[in-house]
Each structure stands twice: as C-alpha cells, then as structure tokens.
Amino acid sequence: MSAATNARMTRLPGTRSNPAGTTLRYVALIVGVFVMVTPFIYMVSASFQSQAYVLTIPPQLIPVPGTTANYAQAIGTENFLLYFANSLIVAVISTACSVLLSSMMAFAFARFSFPAKEAIFRVVLIGLTIPAVMLLIPQFILAKNLHLLDSLGGLIFFYIAGNLSLNTFLMRSFFASIPGELDSAMQVDGANAWTRYWRLALPLARPALAVATIFTFLNSWDEYPIALTMINNPDNATLPLAIANFQGEHATQWGLVFAASLIAVIPVLVVFIVFQRYFVQGLTSGAVKG
C-alpha cells in the first residue's frame, strides 16, 4: 500500500527495502492486528446482541437485529454508573497521589546525595519483586485494623502504595538526565528545593509523568484482587469487581457483561490516547535506556 512512502523514508540507499519486503511487513502486521482485535470486535458485537442471539452457530459478527438494550440495562437497572463513579474516584485519586509521592521520591534520589540513599532506594525497589497477591492477607488485616475495609479510601491507600516502586524507578532516571547546570542556575537565583522540583524538574519530566500516569491509572482502574478481598458492600464495588461478580451471577448473559465491560474500557482508552504521544518518549528516557 504505502510501499513508495516507506522507500522514500529510508535513509541510506542500501537500506531501501524492496516492495516485496514492505508488503510482507504489512501482511505480518495485519495478521497480528487481526489476532489482537478480533476478540474485541466479537465483544462489541455481542454487546449489541439480544441474549437469544449470543453464541449462536454460526456466530454473527454484525448483530441482526441489533439492540442497545444491554447498555440500557447495564446503566439503568444494574447500577453500572455507580461502579463507574467508584472506579473513577479511586483511579483518579490514586493516580494523582501516587505520581506526586513517587516523583518527590524520584527527585530526592536523582538530585541529592545523602546518607543511606542507596539503601532506601533498594528497599523501594524491592517493592517491584513483592507479589501484590502475597500481600493480600496482611493488607486485609491491616485494612481491618485501620477501619479501611470495605471502603474506597482503603483501595486508594493500597493502590497508591502499590504503584510507588515502579513510578519512582521510571522517573528517577528521567530526573537524573536533566542537566545539573539548570539546577545550579536556579539555585543561584535563590530557588529552594521545592521550587526546583515543582518549576524545573516536573515540567521537564512531562513524558515520564505521562508514563507514570498511564501505568498508575491503568493499574488502579483495572485492579481486581485487592478489590475482591476488601470490598463486600456492592455499593463500594469498582468496575472490575462488579463485572466479575455480575458474570458470576448471570453466567450466560454475555451481551450484558460485555456492554458493562465496554463501558469500563472507554476511560482507559481515552487516557491512553491522550497521553500516548509521550509514551515512547517517556519510556525511552526512563528505565530501559540502561
């Protein structure tokens, strides 16, 4: 398709790929995309099908007759707007707090030398290797003792903590790559550490912040095991929990399950698409450059 464009874009004469190679590349990519996307298309299609037509043989990819009844029921009678609001509250607050706290830690690790720096950094990194599910039991007990059980606040607390390690790790190397001269210049002008962090480091680290924001938002929006153990009252359920419970109770109402699921997928898509232009850039300058 765009073989000509591609050939024109290559830099060296020798690297010009032949049209056959480009075609092959696109064939491979399209096969890959087909595998990735087909399940989603099937899901969207099922969500617009009335129960009687779901799982018929042969499967209908374009629902005839189509219906929006599943969406109406998910939003209307099944309370999914409430779960949506719960998820949104939890994910937004967790993301904001976790990114703030970990960027502060990252700033300290990247811009200061102080006793015990290495030791503290290592402890924070251990958080990457501790299986989140391993902590379910003690966290459950802790939440009970702190009266955080069965509340959104409890979820927020653990979601903030659970994302600190990776965020700190990603942002620290980004901060470290900001030229020290800028720091010194601001310092000479009398800027204190907080100003340098807030006015200099954070704005320059926007790509890393974007990555941390995406990861944390996704993790908090999608988290299931902690919500499963901590939340009992259906009014406090987040979307993953509500969807899983719903499928458990109405095993075969797939159209409804997927209508609810798609409602849950939209915000992460929005967050991802808004921030995605920073994404590769943020990762590049972060952990993986080594």
Added chain:
Amino acid sequence: MALTTTTGRAAETSSVARPGRTRITRGGRRRRLSATPYLFLLPGVVVFVVAIIWPAISAFRMSLYHWNVFNAQLSQWSGMDNYIAAFRDPHFWLSLENSGIYMVATVIPQMIIGLAIALLLKRKSPTAPLFRVLFYLPVVTSWVVVTLLFKFLFDDSGLVNFTLHDFLHLMNSDVSWLANRWTALVVICLLGIWKGVGWSMMIYLAALQGVPETLEEAAQLDGANRWQRFRAVTIPALSPATTFISVMLVIGGLNVFTSVQLLTGGGPIGQTDVVLTYMYLQAFNFTDFGYASALAVILAVLVFVLAVLQLRIMRNRDGDELA
C-alpha cells in the same frame, strides 16, 4: 541489578550538580547534610512502609503461626510447620507446576513476538501509531474483561470452536477447553501472551529509539547483512530492555492470579490451580491464614531468587556495560 545501572548514573549526575551546591555551602565539610532529601522522601516512604513493607514482614511472621483468624492473640507459634506441610502437599506442587508452566509458556513468546512487532513498527510511517495503539489495546484492557472475553471465545459454542470445528474442520468435535487441565492451561497461556505482547512491544519500541543509527550504518558500510547487523548491533543495544522485560515478565508470570481465578477458578477439581489461586483458596475459603502466608512467602522467595539470578546472568553476559 539492572536497577543499579541507573543508580550509577544518578550518582554521576548528582556529582555534576554538586559544584553549584558546594559553592553555596562552602563552610565546613559537608555542612549541608540537609533534611531536604529526606523531606522529599518522607511521605512516599511512610505510605510504602505501612502498606507494602510492613505487610510483607507480617506475611512472613504469620507463616510461622497456626494463625487464629478470629483472635490473632490466640495464634500458636508453629515454627516451620506450615512450610513442611506445604512441601508435603501434593496440591501445592501441582499449583507450583502450573505456575511454572504458565511462566515459561508465556514469557518467551511475549518477548519474541513483542520484539518482532517492535522491529516491524520501528520505522516511522503514517500507520505506525495506529498499529501501536491496536497492539496495545489488550494491555490497557483490564484482566477481568479480557478474561471474561476469553471465557466467551473458548466457550463450548464459542468462536474458537466454531472456527476450528465448523469452519476449518480441523477438529472432529467441539472441545470443552476449560474442562480439562491441559486445554485449560493452553487457554490461560494464550490469554497471557495475547494480553502481554503489546507491553513488551512498547518497551522494545522505546529501547529501539535508543539504538544509535550511526552504529547500524557503520556496520552496513562494513558489509554486514541485515541479520548480522541485528545480532551485532541491535540485540546488544537492546540488552537493558531485554533484562527489564524478562525480569518483569517472570515476576508477572509467577504472579498469575486473576485470569485463572475467573477462567477456571482452579478447576476442574483444582487441576488448574496456580500458587496464588491455591493461596487465595486456603486464605479466604478455608481461613487458614498461616498456611496461605507460607505459600505466599515461598512464592515471593522464588520470585526474588529468579529476579536476582536473571540480573546476575545478564550482568555477566553484558560485562562492563551493566557492571
């Protein structure tokens, strides 16, 4: 650790930053042992210690008790009993085997396919961002949703059976994928790969931006063919990313929980239990917190050892680069 690589760089940068600081603080040696960095660390560290480190320690402590769920004070010290029980528990070994199978069967394909897609998408083209988003779609979708989606696809009268049986006639009859240990594990592993490929693609894509083009051009002028250039330039340059991805994926692989819990619930009769679903069963169905904690600790130790081992191996292989 790969993690120390970056630490080394930080030390460098802060020493770059230091001249400015020393000028201001020239009185006494290191007069400026200021509280500032600690103040920056404090809120995060407090949350981290309370919500992660302390629970990790108490998981270990609980594993040494016959834990009394209703009154913790009445818990009885049991030393290594829970661990001994675990090593004698055939179901624990089965669940460990399943976790191991899942890890091996998902990590390698995710890395290879992820790298392949990244290489295909490396070159700038108007369609690349669209492909990138599409491959990343499963990553941003919650485990709960994709798991239910796979349950639907692999339903007895689902799309997969239809395709394989009625459409392609590759099978004589429909397969009850989730009713048998091995076919269920196939579904669980396929789900893991499908969901994770976009993630390693993204990390590799980012890392590929850091491969110096001049190096590749030089190799090309020296007459290296595409495969030689890939082996001699690209692979070594990607090595930090490879380390990061493999460590994260191994950790994630052994931590598989949600997909198994929702796809099979460990069934049929516990045959597809992985360590964490078995732990969850022991903890929240049988309320044996002590035993469940021992299972969690064993898994955590295993994860930790594997992570350190990988980092060691990679460091030795890459010699000075990661030293």
